Amino acid sequence: MQTLADIGEDELIRRFVRGLKQDASVIAGPGDDCAVVQGNLEALVLKTDTVVEGVHFTEATPPRLIGRKAMARVISDFAAMAATPRHALITFIAPPHTPVKRALEVYAGLRSMAESFGVNIVGGETSRGSQLILTVSMTGTAPNHQWVSRNQARAGDDLYVTGRLGGSIRGKHLKFHPRMAEAHWLAQNLSVHAMMDISDGLAQDLPRMAAACGLGFEVDLSALPRTPGCTPQQAWGDGEDYELLLAISPKTQAKKLAAWKHAFPKLKLTRIGRLVEKQHAPLAPDGGWQHFRS
Amino acid sequence: MQTLADIGEDELIRRFVRGLKQDASVIAGPGDDCAVVQGNLEALVLKTDTVVEGVHFTEATPPRLIGRKAMARVISDFAAMAATPRHALITFIAPPHTPVKRALEVYAGLRSMAESFGVNIVGGETSRGSQLILTVSMTGTAPNHQWVSRNQARAGDDLYVTGRLGGSIRGKHLKFHPRMAEAHWLAQNLSVHAMMDISDGLAQDLPRMAAACGLGFEVDLSALPRTPGCTPQQAWGDGEDYELLLAISPKTQAKKLAAWKHAFPKLKLTRIGRLVEKQHAPLAPDGGWQHFRS
Structure with a gap:
């Protein structure tokens, strides 16, 4: 079975982003030093979150569900602010002996969850490491600055x-x-x-x-x-x-x-x-x- | 020596962000589900980057320099676009037996490099893992959409x-x-x-x-x-x-x-x-x- 060591970083990224759906707010997606997206007058909302093998999932977890979970956790944080997630960057860390198929299934889980919430994946980073780790960094908006914090409650609420x-x-x-x-x-x-x-x-x-x-x-x-x-x-x-x-x-x-x-x-x-x-x-x-x- | 297992996640984050400098663009920094920053009419520029023990540094690397490197790499990507980095989220992954002092020195390296380039650290995430991994996710701006891609060169350049x-x-x-x-x-x-x-x-x-x-x-x-x-x-x-x-x-x-x-x-x-x-x-x-x- 093909492993990440067989295909290398560039080819892995090519397969990750093939056919990635993006809306008109994306000016430059994966492939440059940074992604560039359309700014606007709303408040920007930022969040990063990570899932680690052995902590948030096991070696036996179906890879699509690993990706799904990594993306859903960050989207859940945006929900918790009543904000809207828009643009995601994916950091993918895995051992070189990871099968390519497994990596692509993880990414498919990320993509499918992103698409169902209108999130554009606009770039990311890959590295080798001793265990599988996914980090999703998200930017989004809070229209008219209407977002809900966790620190404005009052006694009696x-x-x-x-x-x-x-x-x-x-x-x-x-x-x-x-x-x-x-x-x-x-x-x-x-x-x-x-x-x-x-x-x-x-x-x-x-x-x-x-x-x-x-x-x-x-x-x-x-x-x-x-x-x-x-x-x-x-x-x-x-x-x-x-x-x-x-x-x-x-x-x-x-x-x-x-x-x-x-x-x-x-x-x-x-x-x-x-x-x-x-x-x-x-x-x-x-x-x-x-x-x-x- | 105190380890991360001794103090736990909440106390580690408290020590990370104590006295963190932020400018007026930060509406809500660390401590909520997401960070919220002031949006504007410029193009938004997004980048995430990661450094992994055994790949980008070794166990013997002075911890301040690990943090410095993680932040500097992302800032370098913004430079490569002629864009301006503004708001960073830090993902900190480490084994539980990591000395607290080492974690804080890593973070001090991140902070000092961020401050020298006018970057606000506005939040992040921590998790345990089998090796030290830092991921820096950055958002920034390209005033008047004046940024430089890597794909617009012409034959003869x-x-x-x-x-x-x-x-x-x-x-x-x-x-x-x-x-x-x-x-x-x-x-x-x-x-x-x-x-x-x-x-x-x-x-x-x-x-x-x-x-x-x-x-x-x-x-x-x-x-x-x-x-x-x-x-x-x-x-x-x-x-x-x-x-x-x-x-x-x-x-x-x-x-x-x-x-x-x-x-x-x-x-x-x-x-x-x-x-x-x-x-x-x-x-x-x-x-x-x-x-x-x-």
């Missing part, structure tokens, strides 16, 4: 999550659908004060949101919407759900919340607790995913 | 390089200064039809430029400006010089070339050959750096 939590390792971590339409709907229809995606687990991500706002939180573990078969502890601690966590004004009208059910009848939106002044916050239960920690 | 080539492994690959001022001067003062930085060696990069233009090339190996102690073959084949390769109109006036000496008295600008129609091109000598190739 209600905490909600989309979907169900826990047990992502059984497959959802490779096949989740970024909550893009949902995030934009929420930002437009409710008083969303803060939003983020749950990538490292509520146990890690909720304290991060609270800390960013200078607040504490109360969560009712028994109220967490659980993936069937999961315990409340798993819903709290498991990572990679890529659902949205949001803090909304407690004055939000019931009829606005009811409109969610009409817009997204198949996806739950569940109140799980609220943000409180720091000194009133109970000690948080343990769990969640931390890189580097043994 | 003269080929020039800045500086001296070869022997970069002896130290320059870690300490090179991106040719930013030089590139902008060249783009403004000469009829530069194509430009790129020489990262993989002339032997790789010149054929890439010629191919991008649909042309062949003639090079006089004995005319290559050599680092003292280097052979013409080394000047041709060694990678990582990060000098500029440019194709300029053969009608360029001698007095304009003479102005270079006045603007940059310490840096050579040397004619090394010319671009020709493909069928007239001699076979290229061998050499240069290819990722993946055994």
